Amino acid sequence: MAKSDxxxxxKKYANRRLYNTGTSxxxxxxxxxxxxxxxxxxxxYDAKTGEEITRSVLAQIxxxxxxKEGQNLLPIAFLRQLIRFYGDSMQMLVPRYLEVSxxxxxxxxxxxxxxxxxxxxxxxxxxxxxxVRRNMEMFERAFTMFAPFARAGQSAPETAxxxxxxxxxxxxxxxxxDIDDMKRQLDEMQKKIDRLGDNNKA
Numbered sequence: 186m187a188k189s190d191x192x193x194x195x196k197k198y199a200n201r202r203l204y205n206t207g208t209s210x211x212x213x214x215x216x217x218x219x220x221x222x223x224x225x226x227x228x229x230y231d232a233k234t235g236e237e238i239t240r241s242v243l244a245q246i247x248x249x250x251x252x253k254e255g256q257n258l259l260p261i262a263f264l265r266q267l268i269r270f271y272g273d274s275m276q277m278l279v280p281r282y283l284e285v286s287x288x289x290x291x292x293x294x295x296x297x298x299x300x301x302x303x304x305x306x307x308x309x310x311x312x313x314x315x316x317v318r319r320n321m322e323m324f325e326r327a328f329t330m331f332a333p334f335a336r337a338g339q340s341a342p343e344t345a346x347x348x349x350x351x352x353x354x355x356x357x358x359x360x361x362x363d364i365d366d367m368k369r370q371l372d373e374m375q376k377k378i379d380r381l382g383d384n385n386k387a
Contacts, residue, residue, distance in 0.1 A: 192226040197242065199233060218246045289375060 193207040195217070205212045205227075220227060221243075229242045250256050270279050 192228045193220070195227050195229040195242075196232040197229055197238060203229070203242075204232070214242075214246050214249050217242065218250065221246070285371065 193205060195212070196204045196206060198204065203212050203214070203217065204210075205216075217227065227239075228237060229239045230236065231238050251259060267279075270276050
């Protein structure tokens with residue numbers, strides 16, 4: 186059957202049951218996770234109020250996946266930092282930054298898979314592990330640029346590295362030059378990732 190361009194409508198009832206209007210069947214969060222992995226788009230509505238609740242349902246799917254043994258994707262340090270962003274002056278920048286980061290990773294995933302196959306072929310994970318580590322270090326360095334500015338009187342978190350703990354505690358606000366510098370560093374990070382991919386192909 187031809188795939189529709191329109192997202193599938195999912196209705197969530199008071200008993201927490203999810204109903205796929207496209208197939209006229211009840212589905213589970215696992216079924217919705219499988220749809221996402223297959224690239225099938227859907228929108229979830231509260232059956233009683235008509236409110237769109239897609240975001241909260243997707244968050245539930247992530248929660249379910251994270252609770253599975255060996256399925257964890259989100260590091261504890263990342264989750265802690267994400268929580269700190271809520272209500273912070275930098276909150277409005279975080280969604281766009283995460284979108285750009287995950288889009289970049291998605292575009293690179295086929296390249297990574299190809300490189301992993303080559304790594305198996307030459308007898309080991311070594312080169313692939315080194316490249317993944319370098320890429321993750323670049324992503325982490327870029328992400329720290331978006332860390333909340335220290336507030337007056339606030340002590341540094343226990344998990345913060347010494348360099349962050351030593352930062353002044355005086356409140357600061359991002360300037361246009363700060364944002365321009367962030368964009369420049371993100372561009373440089375993308376170029377480095379591209380060069381790493383080209384070097385592995387050579």
